[in-house]
Amino acid sequence: MADAILTDEINSMDIDARVESILSQMTLEEKAGQLNSVDASSPDPSGRLADDIRAGRVGAVLNQVELPEICKLQYLALEESRLGVPLLFSRDVIHGFNTVFPLPLGQAASWNPGLVREAARIAAAEAAATGVRWTFAPMVDISRDPRWGRIAESLGEDPHLASVLGAAMVEGFQGEELSAPGSIAACVKHFAGYGASEGGRDYAATSIPDNEMRNVYLPPFKAALKAGAATFMTSFGDIDGVPATGNDYLINGVLRGEMGFDGLMISDWDSIGQLIVHGFCENPEEAARIAAQAGVDMDMMSSAFVDHLPALVRQGLVSEALLDEMARRVLTLKFALGVIDDPYADIHRGGAPAPADALSLAHKAAVESLVLLKNEGGVLPLDFSEIDNLAVIGPLADQPVEQMGTWVFDGRAERSITPLSAVRSALGDQAQLHFAPGLTHSRDNSQTGFADAAAAARASDAVILCLGEEAILSGEAHCRADITLPGAQLDLAKTIRAAGKPVIAVILAGRPLALTHIEPYFDALIYAWHPGNMGGPAIADVISGAANPSGKLPVSFPKSVGQIPIHYNRKNSGRPAEPDKVIAIEDVPVGAPQTSLGMSSFHLDDGYEPFYPFGFGLSYSKFAYGHIQISAQSIAPGEPLELAIDITNSGDRDGVEIVQLYIRDRAASLTRPVRELKAFQRVELPAGESRTVRFVLTDADLAFSRRDKSFGAEPGGFDVWIGGDSQADAHAAFELCARSAAG
Ligand code: GLC
Numbered sequence: 001m002a003d004a005i006l007t008d009e010i011n012s013m014d015i016d017a018r019v020e021s022i023l024s025q026m027t028l029e030e031k032a033g034q035l036n037s038v039d040a041s042s043p044d045p046s047g048r049l050a051d052d053i054r055a056g057r058v059g060a061v062l063n064q065v066e067l068p069e070i071c072k073l074q075y076l077a078l079e080e081s082r083l084g085v086p087l088l089f090s091r092d093v094i095h096g097f098n099t100v101f102p103l104p105l106g107q108a109a110s111w112n113p114g115l116v117r118e119a120a121r122i123a124a125a126e127a128a129a130t131g132v133r134w135t136f137a138p139m140v141d142i143s144r145d146p147r148w149g150r151i152a153e154s155l156g157e158d159p160h161l162a163s164v165l166g167a168a169m170v171e172g173f174q175g176e177e178l179s180a181p182g183s184i185a186a187c188v189k190h191f192a193g194y195g196a197s198e199g200g201r202d203y204a205a206t207s208i209p210d211n212e213m214r215n216v217y218l219p220p221f222k223a224a225l226k227a228g229a230a231t232f233m234t235s236f237g238d239i240d241g242v243p244a245t246g247n248d249y250l251i252n253g254v255l256r257g258e259m260g261f262d263g264l265m266i267s268d269w270d271s272i273g274q275l276i277v278h279g280f281c282e283n284p285e286e287a288a289r290i291a292a293q294a295g296v297d298m299d300m301m302s303s304a305f306v307d308h309l310p311a312l313v314r315q316g317l318v319s320e321a322l323l324d325e326m327a328r329r330v331l332t333l334k335f336a337l338g339v340i341d342d343p344y345a346d347i348h349r350g351g352a353p354a355p356a357d358a359l360s361l362a363h364k365a366a367v368e369s370l371v372l373l374k375n376e377g378g379v380l381p382l383d384f385s386e387i388d389n390l391a392v393i394g395p396l397a398d399q400p401v402e403q404m405g406t407w408v409f410d411g412r413a414e415r416s417i418t419p420l421s422a423v424r425s426a427l428g429d430q431a432q433l434h435f436a437p438g439l440t441h442s443r444d445n446s447q448t449g450f451a452d453a454a455a456a457a458r459a460s461d462a463v464i465l466c467l468g469e470e471a472i473l474s475g476e477a478h479c480r481a482d483i484t485l486p487g488a489q490l491d492l493a494k495t496i497r498a499a500g501k502p503v504i505a506v507i508l509a510g511r512p513l514a515l516t517h518i519e520p521y522f523d524a525l526i527y528a529w530h531p532g533n534m535g536g537p538a539i540a541d542v543i544s545g546a547a548n549p550s551g552k553l554p555v556s557f558p559k560s561v562g563q564i565p566i567h568y569n570r571k572n573s574g575r576p577a578e579p580d581k582v583i584a585i586e587d588v589p590v591g592a593p594q595t596s597l598g599m600s601s602f603h604l605d606d607g608y609e610p611f612y613p614f615g616f617g618l619s620y621s622k623f624a625y626g627h628i629q630i631s632a633q634s635i636a637p638g639e640p641l642e643l644a645i646d647i648t649n650s651g652d653r654d655g656v657e658i659v660q661l662y663i664r665d666r667a668a669s670l671t672r673p674v675r676e677l678k679a680f681q682r683v684e685l686p687a688g689e690s691r692t693v694r695f696v697l698t699d700a701d702l703a704f705s706r707r708d709k710s711f712g713a714e715p716g717g718f719d720v721w722i723g724g725d726s727q728a729d730a731h732a733a734f735e736l737c738a739r740s741a742a743g
Contacts, residue, residue, distance in 0.1 A: 018340075019331045023324055025083060027056075028310035031327040034059035034085065035298050036306040037266060040073065049073070053087070054080045057306050059330050060088040060134070060298065065410060070131035074343050086343035088334055090134035092407055093173075093184070094153055095119070097126035099358035099533060100404045100411035103510060104139065104169075106369035106529030108155040108554035109617070111658045111680055113168035119365050120172025122355045125182035127410075133337050134185040136233060138169035140220035141190055144565040146558065147200025149478035152406050152510035152530070154195060156554030157567045157614060159216055160677045163223030170227040178230060179338030181345070188224040190235035190268060192250060193217040197237060200564065202477045205238040211670055213239075213250075214705035222259055230333060231264040234296060236271050243278045245271040246287070251295030264329040266298040267291060273302030284308055289318055297326040359415070359534060366531040366538030371551035372618040374525035379502045381545025381620060382462055387431045391456040392420050393496060394466035395439040395489070396508040402442075402468075403508055405530025406475025415533045419466050419506060422536030426544055434459050438496075442470045443487045450495050457499035464543060465496055465505045465522070471530055474510025483514045483561050493521040506539050512557040516611055527551075548620045550656035550682070552725065557612035563603065568614035568726035569673035575600040576674070577608035615677070615725035621655030621687065624648045625723055625730045634735035637699045637713070644694045645722045645730060649685040657683050657724055659693050664719040669707045675726055695722070699736055 013021065023031070033056040040049060041063035052058050053076040064070055070089055077087045095101045101119040102109075110116070120138075127135060140162050143154035155162040166188065175183040193213055198204040208217065221232070232255065235244040244250060245267050255261045272291045273284065281287040288304035289312050299305035305326075312318040334340050355361075372380070384390075396402060400416030424433050438453035439446070457463045467489045472478060484490070485507075496503055505522040507513065510530055519525060526549070531538055541547035558566045577600040585604035602608035624647070631642035649655055661679040665672040678701050685691055697720070702713035715738040721728040 015332060015335045018335060019328055022083065022085065022331055023327060026327065028313055028320070028323065030056040030083060031323050032306045032309040033057040034327045034330040035309070036060075036303060037062060037090070037298050037300045039301060040064035040069070050076055053077050056081045056083065056085070058087060060090055062090040062300070063409070064089060065091055065127075065130045065132055067130050071344065078343055085331070086334060086339050088134055088337070088339055089132050090136065091127060091132045092137065092409065093123045093127045093132070093135035094137045094139070094407035095123070095405070096362070096408070096532065097123045097410045098412070099123070099126060099362050099415065100408055101362050101365045101532045102369040102535070103405045103530045103532075104153050104155055105151060105510070105554060106531055107365060108161060108165055109371050109529065109551040110365065110368035111161065111552050111554075112368055112682060113164050115365055115368060116165050117168040117172040118361055120169045121175065121182070122358050122361060124173045124175070124184045125355050126358070128182050128184050132184060133339060134187065134231070135173055136187045136189060137173070138166045138186065138224065139189050140166040140224055141193070141195035142217050142220065143195040143555065144567045145195065145197075145200040146483050146512040146555070147479050147481060147561065147564060148195065148197055149202060149406070149474045149480070149510070150194070150476055151512075151555065152474040155220070157556060158554065158569065158677050159219040161554055161680075162220040166220045167223045167227035170224050170229045174228060174230065178336045183337075185230040185333060185337060186224070187231040187233050187266065188221055188229045189233035190237070191221060191232050191244060191255065191265075192235060193239055193244070194235040194237050200479050202479050203236050207240055211705065211707070214709070218254070221255070225259055225261055229263070230336065231266060232261065233266050233268055234271055236268050236274065238278055243271070243275055243280050245296060246275050246280055246290040246294050248294040256295055262329075264297045264333050265295055267296050267300050267302070269300050270302045272296065272299050272304045285312060288312060292318055292322060292326060297329045362532055363534035363537055366534045367541055367547045369529055369531055369551055370538060370542050370549050371527040371553055372524075372542070372549040373527055373612055373616070374519065374522060375618055376523045379523045380504060380543060382504065382543050384427055384431065384544050387427070387461050389432045389434060389460040390423065390427060391434045391436070391460035391463040391501070392423050392466065393436050393438050393453045393456055393463055394492070395437050395442050395444060395487070396468045397435065397437060397464070397466035402471045403530055403535040404532055405471050406478070406510055408471070411533065417534060417536040419464065419536045419539045422540035423464060423543070426540045438492045439487055439489065441487070442468060442473065442485070442489065445488045447488055447491060450492060453492065454495050454499055457496050457501055460501055462502040462504065463496055463499070465493065465503055466508065467493070467505060468508035469510055469513070471510065481561065483511065483558070485513055485518060490518050493518050497521040504543060508535065512555050514558055514560050514611070516559045545620065548653055548655045549617065550619060550658060552615050552617035552658045552660075553612055554614070556610040556614045559606045559611045563606050563610070566610050569676055571671050572674050573601045577602040582607050613726050615660050617658070617725070619655045619657065620651065620653045621649045621657070621685065622651035623655070623657045623685070623724055624650055625728070628720065628722055628730050628732040630720075630732045630734060632734065634737050635699070636737045636739060639698065641697045641734060642694065643697065643720065643722065643732065644692050646690050646692050647683060647685060648690040649687055652687050654684070654686045657685060659683050660723060660725065660728060661695050662721045662726060662728060663697070663702065665702060665704070665714070666717040666719065668704070668714045668716065670704070672704065675721065677726070693722075702736060
């Protein structure tokens with residue numbers, strides 16, 4: 001029977017005092033036990049997990065989401081361990097729990113922080129109802145490499161967009177009060193720079209200069225921290241020779257010292273044990289010591305902390321004060337979540353009812369995640385009332401699991417509505433639907449299904465061609481060196497094109513794909529990412545015009561894998577490419593002598609522009625931008641610069657435009673990107689109407705981490721552009737003065 005730790009006296013104290021009271025009763029082994037996070041997804045026939053819980057060797061459990069099982073494990077901790085400290089239950093709730101929303105990369109294409117926040121709120125409520133109180137999200141790794149499978153769970157390539165949306169996810173998961181029903185602790189990951197994994201291969205080393213780390217990879221972590229994130233997770237990565245999980249400079253120095261984070265840092269799965277594999281530590285004892293001293297508080301699945309920290313303290317190699325600090329963070333989180341005061345909260349609440357608006361919000365999120373990339377001759381929207389025969393073709397047309405995407409443990413196929421189902425419902429009996437998958441799955445190289453697919457196309461007035469990747473071709477550890485559509489999908493597209501009917505392609509994938517060679521076979525192209533349970537209705541709504549697409553790319557699309565890394569916020573170099581300085585490979589004379597004069601930074605075969613730029617996305621409306629009105633030619637630090645621009649919807653449909661503002665710092669103590677997103681607004685504009693959109697900039701928006709590691713703006717000249725993507729051409733210029741006019 002556990003000694004009562006929740007005496008009336010303790011309950012009357014504030015959290016810090018209550019933590020100290022529990023800590024003072026703990027042995028070294030019990031303190032180390034709080035630092036141990038173990039997986040409970042597999043059966044426990046040996047009873048090892050139960051024994052460890054009874055022995056006080058477990059502080060948190062991941063991947064158990066069955067309420068009865070959670071109750072059993074919690075009972076063991078409360079009633080059969082010496083001190084009865086409750087367990088904390090965690091899960092990767094990445095883009096939904098029972099209700100699956102679009103991939104985070106797809107949600108990022110909505111550029112809608114309110115929507116992203118709401119999706120996280122619903123996911124949190126559904127997870128908390130099962131007893132899960134901690135998610136390992138948001139993942140805010142800046143991702144510039146589509147070969148990397150985890151780009152699917154990222155918020156794209158831009159620090160500002162990832163900062164805004166990552167903060168919104170934290171707010172959605174954690175709500176106003178961590179201990180409230182439906183709130184779960186967020187865990188910002190993977191600290192840091194994981195997206196720079198060499199070659200786009202997961203878990204590979206990264207080489208990130210400190211200026212790049214501070215100006216590209218860290219800003220979304222800062223934003224998530226500012227939003228109140230309760231926990232962080234280390235990356236698997238080796239950062240310039242020092243693995244993140246043992247990186248004292250990054251965790252204690254930057255995150256805790258400079259950024260002021262005093263919450264719980266958990267390792268990634270066995271990433272403490274992997275310090276040995278990295279060649280950074282000799283043995284588990286050293287790995288435990290180095291990770292603890294680097295600032296890691298909890299050990300996911302390596303057991304190094306629980307196995308070795310008590311002895312390391314007794315040997316004087318790790319201070320007991322440090323062990324106390326680590327255990328204190330775990331207990332403080334448990335108190336903040338209300339887990340200690342009410343470990344069975346979710347039972348009393350009877351499992352908070354699933355939010356009624358879950359699927360309708362998933363539908364809205366899916367609609368806003370879709371990006372219209374091509375609409376030749378206005379083939380879209382398709383007026384279903386004028387269609388007698390419509391073909392739905394392709395290996396992703398009717399795949400309820402694939403459309404949910406990666407990182408879906410708790411979603412269910414029966415909650416998905418596929419594109420085929422949704423189009424069939426939208427058509428009703430007014431038209432004949434002809435379905436042919438053409439291929440059994442995205443990697444299928446057999447053309448045996450082509451004849452049926454071609455026949456379906458020939459029999460129809462138009463074709464909806466659903467192509468892409470199975471969910472398993474992206475996500476953790478699933479990286480691709482060739483980012484074209486897999487299998488025989490290009491051949492299928494050629495076959496369907498040959499039928500001579502309008503081809504509306506919908507691509508469902510977990511990454512940007514290289515579309516250069518297949519795009520010519522499409523009249524229209526909608527990028528759907530993996531859109532979640534309600535992907536089908538969303539796709540049908542956009543194709544039929546029931547919804548007007550507003551999505552914008554959160555990541556650049558390369559022409560080929562050879563262009564990677566390619567991102568809009570590149571450095572200018574001393575010989576930047578410009579249209580008149582690019583030579584196509586076919587224009588290089590045979591036998592041409594070596595020359596570099598007048599040349600610039602591009603590939604002979606692919607030039608220097610992406611296939612689709614960051615921020616790009618079409619609409620059924622037509623948005624025209626006026627000139628930028630700027631309130632001053634120069635500002636002093638602290639002074640606002642007001643910018644305004646008129647936008648006109650000259651189309652015949654009401655629409656939403658995501659108006660984007662980019663700057664360029666022309667000269668600074670560090671070279672700065674040729675463009676940097678600094679603000680954006682979702683503007684609803686009725687057909688035929690104009691609107692003046694206003695932005696305000698101050699020197700705070702121009703700040704960056706400088707060579708001396710200070711953070712601030714530097715005086716000098718700036719460019720500013722406003723438009724509908726990162727190649728916006730409405731331009732103005734201004735100066736930031738060294739000091740205010742008052743001197
Ligand atoms: C995985 C992932 C991490 C996840 C954790 C728990 O390996 O890297 O993002 O949260 O393990 O599933």
